Amino acid sequence: MGRRQVWLLVLTGLFPTVEAVVLVAMGFVAAEGLAPQTGAVWPYDTYHDLRWMFVYHQSWPEFLTTFWLVMLARTGYHTLMVRLAWPDGMPMPSVPWMFRRGFVLVVVVTVVVSPWAVISVAASVVALSWVLFASLLPMFLIAPFMQRAAMVRVWWRGLPSIRLVGWSLLNLVALTLAGAAAWSVPSWWTVLVAAVAGVVNGLLWIRILRAALLAPPPRWARVPVTPFVVLVAFAVPVLIPLAVDAVPASLRAERVLLDQPLPPEITQAVVVLAGYGSAYGGVRPDDPRVEWFSYRGLGPDGEPLPYGPTDTTISMAESVELLAAQVERLHRRTGRKVALVGESEGALVARTYLSRRPHPAVDALVMFSPLVGAGRAYYPPPGARRGWGLVTGWYLRALFEPVRLTGGPGKGPDEPFIRSLLDDAPFYRNRFMCPVPGVRMVAFLPYTTAAEAPPGDYTGIPVFQTVGVHGGLLDRTQVRDNLVAFLAGAPVQRTRPEYTLIQRLTAGWQAPPLDISANPAWADVREPDPAFTGRVCVPGR
Known part of the structure; x- marks a missing residue:
């Protein structure tokens, strides 16, 4: 392994470690499983970022500022990772070209992944497993298609290689096991798990990039397969309510x-x-x-x-x-x-x-x-101009509109039943x-x-x-x-x-819970937060 690859492993191990240190120091036990995804191969790193942003913002300017800062940071991170993982002996594109390509990639991946990230937040509101699975399955489907984007010029056409699909599946398995281990070990051992998971992420960066660059000519090379797969994935929000009838x-x-x-x-x-x-x-x-x-x-x-x-x-x-x-x-x-x-x-x-x-x-x-x-997340009613999850609420309303037009049973994310879960969330989380x-x-x-x-x-x-x-x-x-x-x-x-x-x-695939003490909408009833205590039925203050 060359010096560049060693530096890659150091960096992919560093970022999950830092997040794990912060989470453990805060006692934020419910979110510890997310730390290993910080240095993951896209789209999982973007999925990680978006879930935090959709839960923890209070206004449109705050969300948009954070959004573009994270986009630029991820562009630089992806560019650096691709250069460090680039196989020896192969001509490497210039840094400006890779940065531009990386920025386009980040925009595309964010647009594609954001519906699933916001649906995962909705899943934490209603606590329905089929909503969570519906937010994950499309992303797992598109991952091998998106992972070619930074390396292959005409990445939207043709099928990914079997090897790339295999490495992408291993990527999913590794992140799942790392999330389970990060939560299972005691306290500061979570930091060690996150560091090891970061090194594994680095090895996967190397393998996935090589599988994309050194792949034989793809099957269906003239067919725009990736846009078709993405369109199929976008149909899932319309189908989510129908799962109840299954x-x-x-x-x-x-x-x-x-x-x-x-x-x-x-x-x-x-x-x-x-x-x-x-x-x-x-x-x-x-x-x-x-x-x-x-x-x-x-x-x-x-x-x-x-x-x-x-x-x-x-x-x-x-x-x-x-x-x-x-x-x-x-x-x-x-x-x-x-x-x-x-x-x-x-x-x-x-x-x-x-x-x-x-x-x-x-x-x-x-x-x-x-x-x-x-009730582990929140978004304010439509008339509010500020509140935790403000953008998330509007995104969910936009996603639900096709469901409403197709005659689904509900009235959208602001129907009285859903608002009851949002407004009385401390009770449903703790008691x-x-x-x-x-x-x-x-x-x-x-x-x-x-x-x-x-x-x-x-x-x-x-x-x-x-x-x-x-x-x-x-x-x-x-x-x-x-x-x-x-x-x-x-x-x-x-x-x-x-x-x-x-x-x-x-x-590791849950959205991070909103801290009960942070939300003014829950100020009237203060409940101990299971996201930090790790227990329910703790008497209120």
């Missing part, structure tokens, strides 16, 4: 109690709260002790009103009031204790109700696919998964929930971790048996080592 109705959590009468060992009446985008046609469940919660409330006869997907977008305060009325009516009608069984948004409604309007008759709460760690006196609680967590929030001590209540996707039960019989046992009074709990592993492997 789970068959037979696997939905609410069907466990609605399809047949309750077993005799269950003595309570039950309110079943379905999730976001659900619908209720007014058909009563088989058991008169079971009611489907209506996002439109009760009719004159006291029965839950039918509702459609758009009705689930109401604010959390409205949902809590409707649930309070329905619980009161069900308790009076049956004379029984009441159990709440909520899935996704329904779980949020039920848990928020227990915090704000608890009825003494409610003695049990079951949450399926709860949104763990929601949502905490015990309520006098109420037995359990959360059924599919494995995908592990990817919805940074690793850490995320719950103070029993959990049952199971194979499944958000809103879908892949082992319905097992879940139903445990649900019935819990409602009948038996303790239910199961944790799996693979759940923790998934948490750690996704740690």
Whole structure:
């Protein structure tokens, strides 16, 4: 290895080390998995930068100033990395040409990657794994196409070589493992992990550049493959809301109690709260002790009103009031204790109700696919001129417009339900998964929930971790048996080592959380921040 390559490894190791030192010194444990990406090969370094910028800015001038400074810094960094990694014996372009090419590359990569970075911030607001995966998969797809750009003159035509695709995949694996290791090791050992990851990034710079420069003539050399792949990737934001409908109705959590009468060992009446985008046609469940919660409330006869997907977008305060009325009516009608069984948004409604309007008759709460760690980012309402995530909010509104035009169930990033998560974020980050006196609680967590929030001590209540996707039960019989046992009074709990592993492997791909203490919009309720404590259910000040 020549002197130039040694200097490359020093520099790629230095930048992640510096970021790790800052994060560890601040105690910002939730963001430690991001440090190894600081010196990564594009587009992952750009993805790293954009996530920080989309979360931590308060105005358009602040964002644009930071944006162009980072663009220029990345241009210089890329130019230097390409020169240091350039193979010996090959003619090297001039520095001005490489800088100009590097600037164009940074602009192109930023334009292409920015939608996925802003969607990752949205994922930290709603804590939905499929939103996070939708923000990552397109970027992984375009990475080998974009990684030719700094070295190959006609980079937008033809397919990347198999070798380049392989190195790009290894790049993804290395960053994922580095993020998991950075979070897993104690305190200052994170700095060492970041330094080692930076050296690995340097080796990947060398290999990826060589794979691009020394590749044989590409297949489909006359076809503009890269723009086509980018266009396909841009279609993902339109498809994101449709992912909710991908789970068959037979696997939905609410069907466990609605399809047949309750077993005799269950003595309570039950309110079943379905999730976001659900619908209720007014058909009563088989058991008169079971009611489907209506996002439109009760009719004159006291029965839950039918509702459609758009009705689930109401604010959390409205949902809590409707649930309070329905619980009161069900308790009076049956004379029984009441159990709440909520899935996704329904779980949020039920848990928020227990915090704000608890009825003494409610003695049990079951949450399926709860949104763990929601509200980790923020953006102000449309009329605001300043606030954390200001540009992010407008970017999300622009991205959501095609979804709205295609008839999606929601009303955009400012719909009342989403604003409830933003405005009451400290509660959902710190106290949502905490015990309520006098109420037995359990959360059924599919494995995908592990990817919805940074690793850490995320719950103070029993959990049952199971194979499944958000809103879908892949082992319905097992879940139903445990649900019935819990409602009948038996303790239910199961944790799996693979759940923790998934948490750690996704740690580096989360957007950094916004510090609770930094946001004036949350000043009325000060909560300890799990992003720094690494724990939930810590009493407020």
